[in-house]
Amino acid sequence: MKLGIIGLPSAGKSTVFEALTQTISMAEKKGENRINTMQVPDERLAALSNMFEPKKTIFARVEYFLPGMMGSLKDQKIWTQVRDCHALIHVIRNFSGYGFDEPMPLDDFNALDQELILADLMVIEKRMERIEQDRQRGKKEYAEELALLNQCLKHLENEMPLRKFPELTEAPALKGYGFVSAQPVLVLFNNDDEDDRLPVIENLTNKEDCMVIRGKLEQELAQMSAEEAEDFLTEFKISASATDRVIQRSCELLGLISFFTFVKKEVKAWNVKQGTVAVDAADVIHSDMKRGFIRAEVIAYNDLIEAGSYQEARKKGTVRLEGKNYTVQDGDVITFRFNV
Template sequence: MRLGIIGLPQSGKTTVFEALTRSVAADGNRQESRIGTITVPDKRVEILSDMYHPRKTIFTQVEYFLPGKGDHGGAAKKDQSIWTQVRDCDALIHAVRHFSGYGFGAPTPREDMAAIDQELIISDLVVVEKRLERLALDERRGKKPSPEEVALLERCKEHLDNETPLRRFPDIVTAKLLRGFAFLSAKPMLILFNNEDEDDALPDAASLPDGEECMVIRAKLEQELAQMSDEDAQEFLTEFNITASATDRVIQRSYDLMGLISFFTVGEDEVRAWTIGRDTEAVDAAEVIHSDIKKGFIRAEVLAYDDLMVAGTYAEARKKGTVRLEGKTYNVCDGDIINFRFNV
């Protein structure tokens, strides 16, 4: 999973990135694009590893991407490089300033959110209009375009002309014909209100956008926390009433926002977590491991993690009848432990 961090100048994007990735760059490198890869914490993987004592234990990972600095609120030409950089991200994290201080005016979160959405919408509108022009040209040359694609693009144009981000329309977001366009305003977005150290509250209701996923981060505080030893960090968490680190909270909200779950494979060689979308069928989950497993799929031997914890061992779970065989169309559940049977 790759998450792009965006926001207006002075929103604290870099501080958010460093808080989430537990990294600090030299001042000279802060103008460049940065990538930070974080292991997704999952106690279930740790417990399974303790049970099986594998040679390798592999957690899933999240990649945070901070595009090179640019003036998000400036001319469109300056912004295009930033939007091009984040177009291949799975979702966007929008850092919104919600702090005051020397050199800063009062925060204006709703206006800041609207400004970034406007940039995303303009970028998508350019893509839609170019594609529609190309399809119209093809039609004049005798090549008949897909009526379904044209209809979808015209719907996109209508929504974008009305200054509405495409993420508000699930049928457009999930349309297979539009996947290759990687529309920016269609990407899932988590809004992070970057608060002052002593403030852990969301902005007032009038500043909150309708239907958007929002949470608070005290980025400067969390950045300092990320550089501490585990012992000092725990004391820090208690002092500032932080129940979990920003990294853990943002990852969990990102998984929820994107509808992601984890299943596990276990054995003496390896205990591993795999990330898939909710309602993924067993045959497609198999492909995440290897395309050959999907090709030769026979059955999926499935045991729920909670059932294994109750039974104590895999063998005991078999005796209790909680290990079951499922076919290709079984919808994998979060926490399923799966052994794929296949033949190629």
């Protein structure tokens, strides 16, 4: 899962990036991209690791990407760079002081959302010009693509981001576009240290996925030892660090579930979209597994824990054989049988 961090200048993007990735600022260079991966925390994986005692326990990972160009929003390069992200985290300034004006979260949100809309408009206009040239030269017809693009255009011209029209942007003819206004967005209010409430803002908190982070506080937290952090969490009444909360919300936003695999050496967690069938889950691991897919041996996490061991579960009959079209469930422990 790749998450792009965007926001207006001074919203606290760098601060939030450091909080989420538990990195320390190495004098960030202007214009330079920052990227870092973190584990997707999952207690079930630890329990499985206890059971199987593998050499390695491998968590699913999330990649945070902070484009370095965010100071110049009109530069289309930023938007090209975030196009392959699975979701965007839109950081909004909700703190004041230190020479900052009163925060204006709704205005800020809309200002950046308009940039996303503009970026997509430009992509569509360019493509349409191209299609027109091709048509004049008697090349193939693009009737369907054009019709879909026109629908997108209409929404964008009405200042509506394309994420409000998933059935449209998921059409096969539009798959390759990677519209930035179509990407799922998690709105992250960057609050002052003392304030952990989600502001209620009509037209924003009721329309978008929103959550709060106290960026500066969490950035400090991210740099503490586990011991120091514990005191700090209690003092500021933080239930879990921002890292965990943001990852969890991002998974929810994207409709991701986890399944687990084990071989002698390693127990591993994988993220897939809800509704993924067994053969496509196998593909996430290796394309050979999809090609040569025979069966999936599946047990629900809870059944396995209850049985105490894989052998016991087998005896109890809770290990099932499933076919290609079995819909993977969150927590499934799967062994793929394949032959290539």
